[in-house]
Structures are given as structure tokens and as C-alpha cells.
Amino acid sequence: MTTTATPEPGKKINRIGLEVQPYRGGKTTLCAGCGHNAISERIIDAFFEMGIDPKGVIKLSGIGCSSKSPAYFLGSAHGFNTVHGRMPSVGTGAVLANRKLVAIGVSGDGDTGAIGIGQFVHLMRRNVPIIYIIEDNGCYGLTKGQFSPTADIGSTTKGGTPNELQPIDTCSLAIDLGASFVARSFSGDKKQLLSILKAALSHRGTCMIDVLSPCVTFNDHVGSTKSYAYVKDHEEPLGEISFVPYFEDISIDYEPGTTTEVKLHDGSKLYLKKVSEDYNPTDKHAALRLLQETDKRGEFATGILYVAPDKQDLVDLLNIVDEPLATLPLERVRPSRAALDEFMDAHR
Amino acid sequence: MSVMPSTPRMADAGASSRIVNDLSIQVATVNGSGSQTANLVLLRSIFQMGVPVSGKNMFPSNIAGLPTWYTIRANHQGYVGRKKEVDFLVAMNPETAREDVLTLAPDAAVLYDEPLKLSPLRDDVVFYPVPFDKIVAEVCKDAKLRRLVKNMIYDGVLSRLLGIDLGEMERALKKQLGKKVKAVELNMAALEAGAAYAAEHLVKRDPYSIEPMNETAGTILVEGNAAAAFGCMMAGVTVCAWYPITPSSSLPETLIQLLKKYRHDADGKATYAVIQAEDEIASIGMVVGAGWAGARAMTSTSGPGISLMGEFAGLAYYAEVPGVVFDIQRVGPSTGLPTRTAQGDILSTALLSHGDTKQILLIPASVEECYTMSMAAFDLAERFQSLIFVMSDLDLAMNTWMSRTFEYPDRPLDRGKVLDAATLARIGSWGRYKDVDGDGIPYRTIPGNDMPAYFTRGSGHNENGQYSERPDDYVNNMDRLLRKFETARQHVPKPVVVHDEAAEIGLIGYGTSHWAIEESRDQLEREFGVRTGYLRLRAYPFTSELDEFLDRYPRVYLVEQNRDAQMLGLMRLDCTPGRVAKVRSVLHYSGLPIDARSVTDAVEEQEGLKARPSSDALVSAGDR
Numbered sequence: 012m013t014t015t016a017t018p019e020p021g022k023k024i025n026r027i028g029l030e031v032q033p034y035r036g037g038k039t040t041l042c043a044g045c046g047h048n049a050i051s052e053r054i055i056d057a058f059f060e061m062g063i064d065p066k067g068v069i070k071l072s073g074i075g076c077s078s079k080s081p082a083y084f085l086g087s088a089h090g091f092n093t094v095h096g097r098m099p100s101v102g103t104g105a106v107l108a109n110r111k112l113v114a115i116g117v118s119g120d121g122d123t124g125a126i127g128i129g130q131f132v133h134l135m136r137r138n139v140p141i142i143y144i145i146e147d148n149g150c151y152g153l154t155k156g157q158f159s160p161t162a163d164i165g166s167t168t169k170g171g172t173p174n175e176l177q178p179i180d181t182c183s184l185a186i187d188l189g190a191s192f193v194a195r196s197f198s199g200d201k202k203q204l205l206s207i208l209k210a211a212l213s214h215r216g217t218c219m220i221d222v223l224s225p226c227v228t229f230n231d232h233v234g235s236t237k238s239y240a241y242v243k244d245h246e247e248p249l250g251e252i253s254f255v256p257y258f259e260d261i262s263i264d265y266e267p268g269t270t271t272e273v274k275l276h277d278g279s280k281l282y283l284k285k286v287s288e289d290y291n292p293t294d295k296h297a298a299l300r301l302l303q304e305t306d307k308r309g310e311f312a313t314g315i316l317y318v319a320p321d322k323q324d325l326v327d328l329l330n331i332v333d334e335p336l337a338t339l340p341l342e343r344v345r346p347s348r349a350a351l352d353e354f355m356d357a358h359r
Numbered sequence: 360m361s362v363m364p365s366t367p368r369m370a371d372a373g374a375s376s377r378i379v380n381d382l383s384i385q386v387a388t389v390n391g392s393g394s395q396t397a398n399l400v401l402l403r404s405i406f407q408m409g410v411p412v413s414g415k416n417m418f419p420s421n422i423a424g425l426p427t428w429y430t431i432r433a434n435h436q437g438y439v440g441r442k443k444e445v446d447f448l449v450a451m452n453p454e455t456a457r458e459d460v461l462t463l464a465p466d467a468a469v470l471y472d473e474p475l476k477l478s479p480l481r482d483d484v485v486f487y488p489v490p491f492d493k494i495v496a497e498v499c500k501d502a503k504l505r506r507l508v509k510n511m512i513y514d515g516v517l518s519r520l521l522g523i524d525l526g527e528m529e530r531a532l533k534k535q536l537g538k539k540v541k542a543v544e545l546n547m548a549a550l551e552a553g554a555a556y557a558a559e560h561l562v563k564r565d566p567y568s569i570e571p572m573n574e575t576a577g578t579i580l581v582e583g584n585a586a587a588a589f590g591c592m593m594a595g596v597t598v599c600a601w602y603p604i605t606p607s608s609s610l611p612e613t614l615i616q617l618l619k620k621y622r623h624d625a626d627g628k629a630t631y632a633v634i635q636a637e638d639e640i641a642s643i644g645m646v647v648g649a650g651w652a653g654a655r656a657m658t659s660t661s662g663p664g665i666s667l668m669g670e671f672a673g674l675a676y677y678a679e680v681p682g683v684v685f686d687i688q689r690v691g692p693s694t695g696l697p698t699r700t701a702q703g704d705i706l707s708t709a710l711l712s713h714g715d716t717k718q719i720l721l722i723p724a725s726v727e728e729c730y731t732m733s734m735a736a737f738d739l740a741e742r743f744q745s746l747i748f749v750m751s752d753l754d755l756a757m758n759t760w761m762s763r764t765f766e767y768p769d770r771p772l773d774r775g776k777v778l779d780a781a782t783l784a785r786i787g788s789w790g791r792y793k794d795v796d797g798d799g800i801p802y803r804t805i806p807g808n809d810m811p812a813y814f815t816r817g818s819g820h821n822e823n824g825q826y827s828e829r830p831d832d833y834v835n836n837m838d839r840l841l842r843k844f845e846t847a848r849q850h851v852p853k854p855v856v857v858h859d860e861a862a863e864i865g866l867i868g869y870g871t872s873h874w875a876i877e878e879s880r881d882q883l884e885r886e887f888g889v890r891t892g893y894l895r896l897r898a899y900p901f902t903s904e905l906d907e908f909l910d911r912y913p914r915v916y917l918v919e920q921n922r923d924a925q926m927l928g929l930m931r932l933d934c935t936p937g938r939v940a941k942v943r944s945v946l947h948y949s950g951l952p953i954d955a956r957s958v959t960d961a962v963e964e965q966e967g968l969k970a971r972p973s974s975d976a977l978v979s980a981g982d983r
Contacts, residue, residue, distance in 0.1 A: 069806045083815070086812075091648070093815065094817060096643070097670075101651070103600075103641075104651075105648040106596055106650040107649055108654035129637055129641075331632055333628070333655070336649075337653030337654045341595065341772055344655075345593055350592075350620075351765060354617075
């Protein structure tokens with residue numbers, strides 16, 4: 012799958028010899044300043060820097076503003092804009108068909124939390140190998156500003172209607188349901204989001220990343236808890252994340268006693284600088300407690316909240332052959348005449 | 360299975376009261392009472408004697424305690440559709456016994472559990488009371504096991520009354536129970552006790568008997584779902600996603616067993632993935648995802664699941680993604696009669712989804728077609744980059760049918776138009792939805808295969824797969840999809856047509872109605888002197904044979920197992936008004952499998968037929 016290209020002198024290339032161009036996508040049609048565009052930029056950076064060949068990547072999405080964004084990154088990868096709330100099932104089918112593919116899905120808070128909550132739940136539960144990003148702005152943008160299930164109590168629509176319903180915390184839910192990598196970030200936090208994405212690319216299993224991404228048109232005003240101003244003031248970063256891919260020398264600047272090392276599936280390591288001394292991202296209970304405590308204070312905990320590096324993903328659980336199922340030749344998928352004879356004899 | 364030569368075997372040629380190898384036996388029990396073993400042993404022992412049989416289970420949507428009826432039809436002519444009349448009733452269920460007896464035709468026979476005291480109900484049927492509890496207590500010391508072997512006693516009684524060889528019953532029992540020695544012994548004791556009781560206490564007063572024939576050699580007994588599952592495995596299915604629903608579940612469940620047995624590599628790894636999804640929407644979503652990524656993917660469901668799959672079916676149609684969907688039809692609308700049969704999803708499935716969609720349907724009538732059409736469905740799905748719906752029904756899927764043995768597939772898989780380097784060099788530039796070959800079928804690329812990528816979407820797109828809301832792009836694409844559908848006419852299974860030069864009436868049917876129609880054609884000729892042509896549809900889109908058939912016969916009857924003449928509705932969309940105008944409907948939608956007599960009666964009434972005063976019509980053994 013490795014593509015070799017001869018770069019022009021002076022152009023930056025990654026470890027598989029590609030320039031950044033194949034990682035870019037079409038021109039965005041989202042609003043200027045939309046948080047989703049910043050997320051697309053970070054995805055481009057992460058895949059480029061990690062040297063993932065776009066030809067082996069599939070991009071999936073549901074329906075909504077967020078779900079348009081796969082058109083804006085990794086233009087040389089296959090993409091599938093599916094139906095509203097059902098991207099998880101399509102992604103599941105695709106990775107079963109070809110386990111070699113790197114799958115990234117982009118959803119929104121309505122696409123995930125409302126119409127798609129059923130499929131979201133079972134995607135997490137199955138630990139399907141996919142990076143699942145929620146571009147979370149707490150509202151429906153494409154249908155002009157209705158509340159989504161992640162809208163906080165007290166936030167108001169542009170017209171002034173307050174939301175009185177409890178929001179769904181997709182991170183708590185994902186941790187509880189069995190996702191093996193759960194993170195939250197903010198579209199405007201370039202460094203943290205890039206680190207999280209790169210770590211996710213080294214993890215095998217479901218990587219659920221909730222990215223707060225203010226809607227500049229319908230939800231970026233006083234009264235919205237997902238506006239730029241609100242998020243900037245109420246974010247509680249878990250600390251600086253350093254991510255070291257397995258193909259780079261591991262030499263990172265950290266103070267022993269203040270970092271937690273997490274070894275990922277492919278041998279690379281993740282270092283988290285803790286906000287609190289005892290935070291451990293492999294501790295499920297600690298992660299859920301942190302989310303509840305920050306929520307009580309009206310804050311968002313950001314960073315990699317939970318990782319289970321060794322949890323078996325769906326493809327391994329099903330004990331599927333190493334090659335893609337999609338391209339197995341006839342002799343591997345059609346049993347012999349003896350099988351037919353045996354079946355016939357059993358029914359004589 | 361063609362109609363077999365008519366050679367009624369009369370042991371005593373002079374006694375027209377003897378009816379040999381032509382009866383329907385109905386066993387009325389309570390579900391969950393373990394009668395299935397006894398019923399299958401009875402079915403199989405008749406089959407082993409060389410007599411054509413079929414077994415149909417009329418069961419409730421319930422686990423235990425509700426009435427269930429199992430009907431076995433034995434027929435020397437090979438008629439295996441449901442027979443409307445019950446000739447021999449085995450009444451074991453106190454709840455239904457009275458009505459079961461009262462609805463019998465005169466001269467029928469009733470074997471019943473003695474305490475039910477049914478004999479006084481009628482004086483025009485033959486009664487055989489049998490004290491089941493007393494007999495079972497003698498052969499089965501363990502009171503807890505009695506319930507399980509009690510039913511085997513009626514098999515024993517029937518073996519004596521009908522002349523079924525007890526040795527054949529023993530063989531059938533061993534086939535059924537395998538190596539469970541204790542269970543075989545216990546059941547054999549019950550069988551023998553039943554036979555002994557009949558020999559000692561019952562005097563044969565009914566006309567029915569079973570005698571050895573040679574009409575089942577080289578045939579098998581199998582359910583449609585098992586045959587379809589085997590076909591899917593031989594078609595090389597690699598991804599199956601499903602959600603439990605009656606009457607579909609036994610298809611994926613059988614498939615799982617088969618795949619476990621035959622589709623693991625030497626190192627134990629699986630060449631397939633099966634997922635029990637969270638619902639039917641997820642099932643079809645996984646099929647679409649897997650098909651898009653190049654797998655041979657399938658799901659199996661019934662009407663309610665089909666309804667849920669509507670949105671994805673439109674995506675697959677418009678984005679052109681292959682997949683196979685089995686619709687094991689049951690009675691709707693809504694939950695309907697979930698354990699009864701119908702052909703009620705034809706129209707909604709053919710047009711499944713919003714906007715202008717047309718889906719390809721394959722319609723099997725036999726277990727053999729369940730097998731062959733499963734394989735054809737995967738080839739057609741990849742050839743047409745489309746969902747293929749295999750429209751089975753409960754009667755075909757869950758009941759036991761005779762079939763000749765299946766052929767090993769002699770063709771390689773058709774993986775359809777997947778772009779490769781050679782094709783790319785030939786066609787120059789590639790666009791995902793470009794009609795390069797003039798057949799409406801574009802070339803697709805598959806993630807990971809190193810050919811150009813594209814963005815698959817359910818939104819409007821041009822021939823390069825790019826987002827477009829341009830009117831001309833939309834129209835061009837929709838027209839090409841229609842051309843693709845036209846091409847499909849040349850590739851779907853053609854109807855099976857039997858022309859009759861002398862006939863003025865043509866019959867059209869599809870799926871399991873076939874068995875009733877085939878028998879009805881013989882009844883119409885024998886009883887009314889009316890000859891008929893016959894066309895059995897096997898797919899949608901329709902092929903030219905349908906138009907030719909409609910042109911040929913002045914009057915045409917379309918037999919369907921639904922209320923609204925759904926296939927006729929499809930014909931209205933596709934055929935000229937003049938052709939459709941001559942089609943009359945014969946509709947059967949009680950939830951029971953259609954029977955020949957109902958078809959004959961409907962044609963008789965609509966044609967205003969008068970019975971022919973012919974001697975063979977009067978003494979015809981089969982049609983009391």
C-alpha cells in the first residue's frame with residue numbers, strides 16, 4: 012500500500028514519501044470560522060504526520076454539517092456519506108470486509124446523540140476499529156439551529172428558547188459502553204487535538220473523540236454553552252499530551268511523577284501530563300468520576316480520558332483471516348463438492 | 360418437481376373405497392409439547408417408503424401452550440402444495456379438538472386422545488379413540504419424560520392404521536435423534552406400544568393407506584431457509600449481518616452452523632464475519648458498508664425488517680452498492696400474523712425507498728431455487744451494483760419440501776465491473792457513474808484496491824461522483840439507472856412457461872403459489888375440461904416472456920397470496936394497459952399456504968365453468 016513519490020526539492024514529505032497534497036480535500040462549503048474546518052485541518056495534519064497512506068483510508072459520515080466534512084480532507088481516500096445517524100453500521104460492515112483499512116468516521120451531535128444513538132451505542136460496545144469523531148456544537152446547523160441532545164441545560168437558541176433537558180455526555184457513554192479510547196477536545200486547540208488524533212491512529216479499537224466545535228452561525232452567542240467564549244473559559248485540559256509514534260525515537264521531555272505513560276497497540280507510547288496527581292487514563296472509574304465532577308462545575312474535561320490499549324477489537328474477536336474478506340479468491344470461499352454431498356446426505 | 364404419473368395404487372382394484380398414497384394428515388397439538396419429533400418421523404417414514412410428501416407447520420407466535428397444527432400430505436402424483444381438506448386428524452389438543460372435528464369433511468378419520476370423548480360429535484367420520492396416558496405410563500416409567508414420548512404413540516397407531524412400516528419409522532427416528540441411544544429406545548418403545556394397541560383394539564374403518572412406491576429416490580427433504588443458507592455459503596458470502604425475526608432467523612442461524620463447519624482455514628481463522636446487529640437498520644447498514652468495501656454481503660429479514668431498511672435501500676440504489684437481502688415474507692401489515700405465510704411484500708419491496716427507486720427481486724418457488732437463486736443473487740448484486748431481494752415466504756422457508764438433489768455450482772463468481780488497471784487503460788478516463796459500455800452499469804472502485812478513490816454519497820451527483828444539484832446531472836443519472844434496470848431484464852431468471860396450444864386461459868403465479876397452481880391446472884382439466892397455459896414469474900423486472908404470454912391468452916388469471924394483487928400492481932407500472940386489462944386476480948390471504956382447490960374454485964367462478972360429467976372426475980381418488 013506504500014506509495015512512493017519523488018518530491019520536489021524543498022517540499023515537506025512524510026515518512027512514506029508523500030507531500031501534504033493527497034491529504035488535503037475539497038474546498039469547504041461550511042461557514043467561515045466553523046469549528047469543523049479546524050478539525051479537518053487537524054485530521055490532515057495527523058494523517059500526514061503519521062504517514063498513513065490515504066489510499067488505505069476510508070472516511071465515513073452520517074448527515075449534517077459535520078458529515079459534509081470528510082469531503083474536505085484526504086481527497087485521495089475513499090469516502091462514504093451515508094444516511095443520518097447510521098454511519099456506525101456502514102463503518103462496521105466496511106472494516107469487516109477489509110480489515111486492512113484505516114477507518115475514520117465524522118459525525119455530529121445530532122447525528123450521534125439523537126437519530127444515531129442506537130448505532131453509536133453498539134459501535135462502542137463492539138469496539139469496532141474506527142476513529143469516531145463527533146463534531147459537537149450542541150445544535151442542528153444544517154436545519155438552522157434546533158437543539159441537539161448535547162445542548163446543555165440553560166443554553167438558548169438564537170431565538171432565546173432555553174433548553175431544559177439533560178444533555179447526553181457522549182464521553183461517559185462511550186467509556187461505559189466499552190469504547191477502548193475516549194477523548195474530548197476543542198476544535199480551536201490545535202496542539203491537543205493533533206496529539207489526540209495521532210494517538211488514535213496508533214490505537215486499534217473504537218476511538219471516540221468528542222470535539223467541541225462551536226457553531227458560528229447558530230450557537231456562538233451568549234447563552235450557548237458551546238460558544239467559543241464559553242468553551243475557552245470552561246475547559247479543563249487534562250494536561251499536555253505528548254504522543255510518540257513507534258517509528259520515531261522516543262525522547263520526550265517529561266517530569267517523572269507527573270506523567271502517565273500509556274503503551275498503545277502498535278508499540279507507540281502516549282504520555283499524559285496530569286492535572287491531578289492521581290489521574291490514570293486506564294482507570295475506567297476515575298475517568299467517569301472526572302467527567303461527572305467537571306460536569307458539575309460546568310466544565311469540560313479535555314484530553315484522552317480513557318484508554319484500554321489491550322482490549323480486543325471486533326475484527327480480532329471474530330477471528331477473521333488476515334487478508335481482506337473482500338478479495339478472498341473463489342477457492343477460499345466456496346467449499347468443495349464434498350460439502351454439498353454431506354449436506355445432501357444429511358437431508359436424504 | 361413436476362407432477363408425477365398418475366398411477367393410483369389400489370391394492371384391491373375393485374374397491375374404490377380404498378385410497379392409497381393420497382391423503383393429508385393433520386396433527387393438532389399444543390406448541391411446546393414436543394410433537395415435532397413425532398411429526399417429522401411420520402413425514403420421513405412415508406418419504407422413505409417412496410411416497411411423495413410435504414410437511415407444513417401451522418404454529419402460533421408463542422413458545423408454549425398455544426394450538427399448533429402439523430399437516431403432512433402424501434400424494435402419489437407428487438402434489439405437495441397444501442391440501443384444503445384434512446383426511447386424517449390426530450386430535451391431541453383439548454382446546455381445538457371440537458372445532459377441528461366439526462370442520463372435517465364427511466368420511467374423514469379422527470385419531471384422538473380418549474378422554475376428549477370426541478366420538479359423539481359426529482356420525483359421518485371414523486373415530487379411533489386411544490388412551491395415550493395409559494399407554495405412555497406403561498412404556499415410560501419416568502413421569503417427567505412421558506410428555507416427550509407421548510406423541511410418538513400416535514405415530515405407532517398410525518403405522519398400524521395406515522400401513523406404514525414400523526421399520527421405516529425406526530429408521531426415521533434414528534435419523535432424527537442421531538446418537539442419543541436412550542432417547543431412541545424410549546421413543547421406539549412408545550412407537551411399538553402405539554402399534555400394539557392399534558392391533559389389539561382398533562378396527563380399520565377408514566379408506567386411507569400408505570403403500571411403498573419409488574417416487575422419492577434421489578430426492579431430499581429440506582426447508583427453504585436451510586437450502587438458501589447453503590446457497591449463500593456456496594456463493595462465497597463473506598459478511599452477514601442480521602437481526603432475529605420469524606420466519607427469517609433459521610436462514611442466518613443455519614448459515615452460521617455451515618460457515619463454522621466449512622469456512623475456517625487450517626489455522627482456525629474464519630473466511631467470513633457474521634454479526635447479529637442491533638436492528639434491521641444496522642443489518643442493512645453493515646451490508647451496504649461491506650458491499651461498498653468489496654465483500655459479498657447479505658442480510659435476511661421479513662416484512663417489518665424490510666420496512667426499516669427502506670432508507671438504506673434507497674442509498675444502495677442511488678449510490679450503487681451491492682448486497683443481498685432475503686425477505687422471508689409473513690403476514691402483515693404491522694405485526695400481522697407473524698407465523699403465517701403471505702406474498703405481501705412484493706410491491707413495497709420492488710419500490711422500496713423514497714424517490715424513484717426500482718429494486719431487483721428474485722422469487723424462488725422451490726427449495727432448489729432457494730439454493731440456486733441465493734447464488735444468483737450475489738452474482739447479480741455485484742453485476743448490477745445493487746441490492747438483490749430474494750422474496751421467499753414462510754411456507755417455503757420453514758416447511759419441509761421434497762427436492763431433487765442440488766447441483767454443485769459450475770460457474771465462477773461474477774464479481775461485476777470492478778475497475779482494474781487494464782480496464783482503466785482501455786477506457787481512458789474513469790468516472791464512477793459513467794456509462795462506458797452503454798448498459799447503464801458503471802465501473803466501481805473498491806477501497807484499498809489502489810484504483811482511483813471517489814466520494815460515495817446519497818446526495819445528487821454527476822457521472823464523476825461529485826456533488827451536484829444541476830438538473831441535467833440529476834436527470835442523466837436517473838435515466839442511466841433506468842437503463843441499468845433495463846439491462847437487468849436480460850440477466851434475471853426468466854419465467855418458466857408452459858404453453859398449451861388448446862388453451863384460452865393462461866395462469867400466472869410466482870413463489871409457493873406454484874404448487875397449488877400446478878395441481879389446480881390438473882383439476883381444471885379433469886373436472887371441467889379446461890386446459891390452461893402457465894407462466895411462473897421468477898424475477899422483477901419482468902422479461903419479454905410475460906408480454907408474449909399476455910398476448911397469447913385471451914384471459915389470464917394471476918394467482919397471488921396477498922389481498923391487493925400486488926404483482927398486478929407492478930404489472931400496471933410496467934406493462935401496457937391493454938395487456939393488463941385482461942388479467943384477473945385469484946387472491947388467497949388467510950395466512951395458510953394457498954391450496955389448489957381455492958385456485959380452481961376461483962377460476963371456476965370467474966369463468967362460469969360447469970363441471971364435466973366424466974366418470975374419472977367422479978371417482979377421482981384425490982378430490983373428495
